[in-house]
Each structure stands twice: as structure tokens, then as C-alpha cells.
Amino acid sequence: MPELPEVEVTRRSFADAIAGAAIIQVRLGKPLRWALGVQAEKLHNLRISAVRRRGKYLIIDLSEGILLLHLGMSGSLRFARQLPPPDKHDHFDLHTTQGILRLNDPRRFGCVLYATSMYDARVMRLLGSLGVEPLSADFQVDVFYQHLRKRKAAIKQVLLAGKIVVGVGNIYACEALFQARIHPEKPACSLSKKRVELLWKAIRDVLQAAIEQGGSSLRNYSNADGKVGYFQLQTMVYGREGELCRVCTRPIRLIKQGQRATYFCSSCQKR
DNA sequence: ATATCGACCTGCTAGC
């Protein structure tokens, strides 16, 4: 589900409301990808100071340590004063003085882990090799170009890997490549400076637009307010196999790259 | 270092 825009929209939907709250109790459901890494009781009385995002991770800053949270493929968060009793896919509840933060994650690819600091070995291993934030000033087109020049793999897969730039998942990789008119199988190193500039802008535009529209609502995405996003209503290529390209009216094609679906227009996106 | 591939888990849907 969640790519960078969904995670960011989720973050914004509860960050202010939870800031300043103290943790009262933690409820754990079925195991997630990794164990919490601490006895739940250790979190009692810790205070939440802020909620940040790094790539597709959320970082909840506590008076002592952090909670690192990932939504995996199917995770979503709710934050409210009161919530109904947990259902079978609610695997983490953080009861605080200002409400309950709940993670619902049917496939359990997500995780919540506690660390005493950002320099914890597990946290470093997960965040240490992440690429630059695409919407920050650190995402510079010249640097982006220099990195891509060193990579022989298909541009789509280089984007998905997140080592150069983070947060571009399967939907937005397809959309950004379409907007930049780049064939997804083109080796990253073969892109011209001009193309890279278009891609750089496309990534920022697509992600920013998705955030402004409240994230994608493929399947059942919703943010912590329970509001659904509607970016899906206007994808140019993703999920549109066989439908007509909105630019040239030729059919959108579906191929597999690294066992993942890639949608593109073979007429608009030349090799 | 880079590239590929299996694994994790559940739910939904297309097709028989």
C-alpha cells in the first residue's frame, strides 16, 4: 500500500494530535516482521515529542528512544480518542493520554521497533543505506545524474531499490517514468542528462501531487483520520494494462521487472 | 559492490 505519499499523509494526519502525549499502555497482536525489541512495559510513561518520516519509515520520537514504524505492503494507522476493540489484523495499539494509535496490517510485512536512539544498530542497518529524500533540497539533479551514471540496471529497478532516492514505490515509479517519457527497462546509466532532469522533476511532481491529494487509495488505504485518498483515480499507467494511453491513445502495456509489475506506454516511453 | 531471487503473510479476484 504505502509509498512515500501515503506515509507522509498518514504522518500529517496524527503528528500534531499525538505530540506531547504520554504512553499509558501497549497492546501487541500477532508478530510483525520484527519483534518490538523491548518489553512493552518499558514504554510506559514515555512521552511522544514528534513524529518524523524517513523514506517509508515513520519515526516516533520519545522522551527516551524512538519507535521505528513501517507499514509494509498492507499496513495503515489510525489515531483517535477511542477505537473499537481490536480486530484480527490490529497488531499494535499504543494507548496514550491523547488517544490510541493503532496499526492494522493484514499481511504483517510491517514493523514497529523500539530503539534507544537513532544510532541503535538495528535502526542504522535499516535506515543507513537509504537514498536521499526526494522532496528535500538535498535531492539535487546533478548528484542524481552522477549516481544513475554508475548503475547498469534498469531505471525502474534502480528507483525501486531506494538506494539513490527513497520513497518511490511501484505506483509512483511507473507514473514518474511515464511523465518523463522514459522506458522502464532503459539502463539507468544510459539516460541523458536531459532525461534525468525530466525524471528528477517528475518524481518530485508525482509525489507532491499525490501528497496533496491525500495519497493513493488502491485497495483500502486510509490515513490515521480514516479518510481515503484518491490518487488512483488519475494514474496515467499504473493498473491500466490494455487501457488506452491518456496521451497517445495506444494501449498501456504490462511487463515484469524483478517479479514486479511495470506498466508503461511503449509509444510514449521509448528505449 | 551489484544484481537476482526467495521469503515473509493474508486477502482478493480471475478463470475454470
Add this chain to the structure above:
DNA sequence: TGCTAGCAGGTCGATA
């Protein structure tokens, strides 16, 4: 209508 195979927004860790 019912069953099954295949697919889904992510990414880690093993392997060559």
C-alpha cells in the same frame, strides 16, 4: 457456486 492459482502498495538477506 466453489476451488485454485496468481497477484498485490515493500524490502530484507542469502547467493553468485
